Amino acid sequence: MSAQREMKEKNPWHTPLTIIITVIGVIAIVALVTVAVLQNRPVPQKYKYGIVLDAGSSHTALYIYEWPAEKDNNTGRVEQKHSCKVKGKGISSYAAEPEKAGMSLTECMREAEMQVPSRRHQETPLYLGATAGMRLLNIENREASDKVFEAVEKALQGFPFSYQGARILSGQEEGAFGWVTVNYLDDRLKQGLETTGALDLGGASTQISFVPHEYDISESPSNSVAFRLYGNDYNLYTHSFLCYGKDQVLRMALAHQTRSGPVTMSDPCFHPGYSVTRNYNALYDSPCVSERKPKEAPLNFTHTGVGNFFRCQEVVKTLFNFTSCKYSRCSFNGIFQPPLQGSFGAFSAYYFVMNFLNLTDSSIPLETVKANLANYCGTPWNQIKQQHPEVKEKYLAEYCFSGTYIVTLLTEGYNFTKETFSKIKFIKEIKGSDAGWTLGYMLNLTNMIPAEAPDSPPLPHAGYVSIVTVIALLLFILFILSLRPIWPKCSKKPQIV
Numbered sequence: 001m002s003a004q005r006e007m008k009e010k011n012p013w014h015t016p017l018t019i020i021i022t023v024i025g026v027i028a029i030v031a032l033v034t035v036a037v038l039q040n041r042p043v044p045q046k047y048k049y050g051i052v053l054d055a056g057s058s059h060t061a062l063y064i065y066e067w068p069a070e071k072d073n074n075t076g077r078v079e080q081k082h083s084c085k086v087k088g089k090g091i092s093s094y095a096a097e098p099e100k101a102g103m104s105l106t107e108c109m110r111e112a113e114m115q116v117p118s119r120r121h122q123e124t125p126l127y128l129g130a131t132a133g134m135r136l137l138n139i140e141n142r143e144a145s146d147k148v149f150e151a152v153e154k155a156l157q158g159f160p161f162s163y164q165g166a167r168i169l170s171g172q173e174e175g176a177f178g179w180v181t182v183n184y185l186d187d188r189l190k191q192g193l194e195t196t197g198a199l200d201l202g203g204a205s206t207q208i209s210f211v212p213h214e215y216d217i218s219e220s221p222s223n224s225v226a227f228r229l230y231g232n233d234y235n236l237y238t239h240s241f242l243c244y245g246k247d248q249v250l251r252m253a254l255a256h257q258t259r260s261g262p263v264t265m266s267d268p269c270f271h272p273g274y275s276v277t278r279n280y281n282a283l284y285d286s287p288c289v290s291e292r293k294p295k296e297a298p299l300n301f302t303h304t305g306v307g308n309f310f311r312c313q314e315v316v317k318t319l320f321n322f323t324s325c326k327y328s329r330c331s332f333n334g335i336f337q338p339p340l341q342g343s344f345g346a347f348s349a350y351y352f353v354m355n356f357l358n359l360t361d362s363s364i365p366l367e368t369v370k371a372n373l374a375n376y377c378g379t380p381w382n383q384i385k386q387q388h389p390e391v392k393e394k395y396l397a398e399y400c401f402s403g404t405y406i407v408t409l410l411t412e413g414y415n416f417t418k419e420t421f422s423k424i425k426f427i428k429e430i431k432g433s434d435a436g437w438t439l440g441y442m443l444n445l446t447n448m449i450p451a452e453a454p455d456s457p458p459l460p461h462a463g464y465v466s467i468v469t470v471i472a473l474l475l476f477i478l479f480i481l482s483l484r485p486i487w488p489k490c491s492k493k494p495q496i497v
């Protein structure tokens with residue numbers, strides 16, 4: 001009994017020093033892991049914001065973007081937080097009463113004040129970019145266009161954001177930024193994947209942008225834009241056709257069919273039974289058609305529908321000039337276009353129209369698209385109105401024309417074939433953000449896409465904690481092993497001292 005007690009007393013594990021060292025070691029390791037976990041736990045996310053107003057020909061839209069505050073240096077994803085459609089027409093339609101252009105933005109700007117946390121207002125950049133409507137007004141009446149901008153600037157400066165200016169984007173910028181948006185949202189730029197082309201159809205202009213494969217696009221410098229993004233070089237082909245947006249091209253089609261100044265015009269692009277009175281002066285009040293105005297014409301003409309897709313296609317084709325091309329190859333109107341490459345995203349009015357016609361599914365063959373359009377255009381106007389009582393008549397009447405224009409532009413204009421047509425995806429948005437030029441514009445102006453690839457990201461939180469824990473455990477085991485000299489000897493024989 002006394003020998004056993006003596007054995008216990010001599011067991012080195014039970015010396016106070018060993019116990020103290022072990023306890024301190026364990027506490028130190030637990031403290032190390034705890035500090036690492038607490039110090040690096042994800043803090044509640046803070047965001048920064050940017051606002052872009054897209055002053056289009058048909059309407060203005062406001063977009064609010066947000067991104068994690070710590071990561072505006074290239075690694076955080078910028079996403080659309082909110083959008084607001086300005087009531088009424090585009091700012092270019094306020095040429096005669098410019099103050100109203102400024103006032104029209106108030107409601108959406110108030111929404112923006114609510115959406116962006118007030119502590120971020122002052123640092124939030126606010127941009128306004130105007131597209132083809134203002135390009136046309138600027139051509140037609142420079143003074144009026146300047147007055148509209150003055151009014152818009154004044155209105156925007158009255159809000160608490162960091163106003164960065166209002167300007168007209170060139171067609172090249174509009175095309176290129178649309179391409180940046182689509183490829184940024186698809187994560188193709190950061191990953192260096194093959195890019196998607198961008199097809200944008202507005203009210204007054206239309207853009208095509210893509211990176212051609214092994215084709216020298218320098219033969220037309222005005223159609224090429226060079227980018228270095230995330231360490232990759234891109235030579236982008238882009239072109240914007242002014243007057244080939246869906247509203248202006250409709251004017252051109254009506255002008256073409258009324259060039260002799262008739263009292264009544266039968267239009268294959270409108271449904272049978274459709275009939276409205278149109279004013280000649282109003283129709284020709286645009287630089288896209290003003291030169292075509294007939295010398296002698298009555299005040300009005302009666303616009304009636306016939307509803308024939310194939311004849312409508314013939315009308316649309318007359319709006320494209322295929323005769324002259326000074327480059328190795330052209331799309332139309334003597335504009336250089338390299339061979340189409342890869343897949344395309346088609347947005348804005350491409351989407352609105354094809355979505356209305358139930359033709360956004362890429363698996364629908366081109367021939368079926370045409371057959372559906374032929375059927376749709378041939379449907380009597382009364383029946384169309386009955387089927388879509390919720391759609392404004394003005395828009396409803398134009399879908400036959402718009403659908404025919406889209407198919408003709410893509411196939412005859414840009415040379416999509418029945419094989420390549422299936423590579424077009426009609427899209428409204430990508431991962432919750434609208435497809436369009438605004439996001440690309442803001443990313444560019446805020447330098448949020450770096451030319452070089454960002455440094456590889458630090459370890460994620462979970463990885464960091466795991467590594468600290470494993471290292472701490474290893475240290476603990478090493479510590480225990482270092483105490484080997486004072487470990488009790490494992491012998492069956494009691495150790496008699």
Ligand SMILES: Nc1ccn([C@@H]2O[C@H](COP(=O)(O)OP(=O)(O)OP(=O)(O)O)[C@@H](O)[C@H]2O)c(=O)n1
Pocket residue numbers: 055056057058059090131132133201202203204205206245246247348349352353395
């Ligand atoms: N639900 C909708 C919304 C818009 N549109 C039409 O789509 C066209 C283009 O709209 P948008 O992309 O907003 O063009 P804008 O920016 O106004 O034109 P642009 O870029 O040429 O200045 C316009 O004819 C508009 O009437 C439509 O058919 N259905």
